[in-house]
Amino acid sequence: MNCTVLGCGRWGSFLASFHSRRGRVVLWGRSGSRSFETLRESRKNDYLTLPEAVVLEEDLGRALAASETVIISISAQQLRGFAARLNGHPIAGKTFILCMKGLEEETGKRLTQVMRESLTQPVGLAVWVGPGHVQDFLAGVPNCMVVDSDDRALTRRIVEQFQSELLRLYIGTDLIGTEIGAAAKNVMGIAAGLLDGKGLSSLKGALMARGAREIARLIRAMGGNELSAYGLCHLGDYEATLFSPHSHNRRFGEAVARGEQYTLLAEGVPTTQALVRLGEAHGVELPICETVYAILYRGVPAEEAFQRLFFRSAKEEFYV
Ligand SMILES: NC(=O)c1ccc[n+]([C@@H]2O[C@H](COP(=O)([O-])OP(=O)(O)OC[C@H]3O[C@@H](n4cnc5c(N)ncnc54)[C@H](O)[C@@H]3O)[C@@H](O)[C@H]2O)c1
Numbered sequence: 001m002n003c004t005v006l007g008c009g010r011w012g013s014f015l016a017s018f019h020s021r022r023g024r025v026v027l028w029g030r031s032g033s034r035s036f037e038t039l040r041e042s043r044k045n046d047y048l049t050l051p052e053a054v055v056l057e058e059d060l061g062r063a064l065a066a067s068e069t070v071i072i073s074i075s076a077q078q079l080r081g082f083a084a085r086l087n088g089h090p091i092a093g094k095t096f097i098l099c100m101k102g103l104e105e106e107t108g109k110r111l112t113q114v115m116r117e118s119l120t121q122p123v124g125l126a127v128w129v130g131p132g133h134v135q136d137f138l139a140g141v142p143n144c145m146v147v148d149s150d151d152r153a154l155t156r157r158i159v160e161q162f163q164s165e166l167l168r169l170y171i172g173t174d175l176i177g178t179e180i181g182a183a184a185k186n187v188m189g190i191a192a193g194l195l196d197g198k199g200l201s202s203l204k205g206a207l208m209a210r211g212a213r214e215i216a217r218l219i220r221a222m223g224g225n226e227l228s229a230y231g232l233c234h235l236g237d238y239e240a241t242l243f244s245p246h247s248h249n250r251r252f253g254e255a256v257a258r259g260e261q262y263t264l265l266a267e268g269v270p271t272t273q274a275l276v277r278l279g280e281a282h283g284v285e286l287p288i289c290e291t292v293y294a295i296l297y298r299g300v301p302a303e304e305a306f307q308r309l310f311f312r313s314a315k316e317e318f319y320v
């Protein structure tokens with residue numbers, strides 16, 4: 001099966017390499033970007049060497065024309081502008097799969113909402129999220145992920161097409177919950193890194209329980225299924241994000257706690273603001289997201305923000 005992957009960073013280059021075992025894959029990147037130029041020069045990046053079946057392409061029109069199934073994996077805050085670029089090409093009827101985790105910082109919109117608002121042509125649209133690091137997959141360690149869309153037949157078709165021994169895919173049935181959960185796990189990853197950086201790693205068990213609970217309450221208030229917070233998109237991604245040495249979000253949080261710089265993409269940063277906005281809009285208290293927000297956006301010292309969180313009034317564990 002042929003497919004096109006738009007975005008050639010850590011995740012896009014892996015997906016292209018992996019899918020090329022089953023057919024021709026066109027991998028598009030922006031000419032002049034670090035990730036594209038690195039691959040063009042050597043067909044290698046920090047993670048992998050591109051197999052021969054991957055065709056590197058800098059022309060967006062040619063990349064889109066090559067396949068009916070198009071994966072997008074770029075940074076979430078760039079999606080609206082990028083989707084506008086897609087309108088300049090004949091894409092009607094194609095299937096787009098967003099392999100990305102985030103929410104629009106200023107609006108709190110989900111990535112499928114951003115796509116639908118921006119595209120002028122009818123397309124199939126799905127998300128593919130869940131736990132998994134490139135380093136682990138390349139070492140042959142399998143994982144389980146979830147595909148979701150608002151079209152059950154499309155979700156099932158994608159799952160059947162891409163099912164493999166390395167990536168077991170589940171059929172998601174709650175697009176709101178899957179997208180919110182996938183984005184929010186990055187904020188919990190930053191929180192975990194903050195704890196690690198402050199020598200408080202033993203609190204990560206409590207973070208898992210309370211983090212999943214607050215995201216469940218938000219998903220429910222937004223009309224999704226709160227169980228999604230306990231599924232692959234969110235709780236199922238905690239090992240890869242709250243504990244893994246590979247997680248960019250966890251490492252970002254750790255760097256903040258230590259007063260260090262971290263330059264790789266940590267999607268949880270803009271997602272923190274998006275979630276705080278959504279909490280306000282839906283009347284849902286999000287104590288952990290608000291604590292991360294206070295540290296990242298308001299400059300509150302982590303110790304002070306943790307103290308405030310710890311001494312909130314007593315609550316029933318499963319309050320709604
Ligand atoms: N298990 C998983 O599902 C998984 C794993 C890793 C990453 N991700 C997600 O994949 C997405 C990409 O993450 P990454 O780690 O590959 O990041 P990355 O920084 O390595 O790659 C991002 C790519 O987007 C490109 N890009 C940025 N702005 C662009 C624009 N305006 N137009 C076109 N291209 C643009 C960059 O040049 C780069 O190639 C994120 O949303 C991340 O959460 C998912």
Ligand SMILES: O=P(O)(O)OC[C@H](O)CO
Binds near residue numbers: 131237266267
């Ligand atoms: O490295 P992170 O924190 O962006 O996480 C990558 C994947 O989403 C983990 O499943």
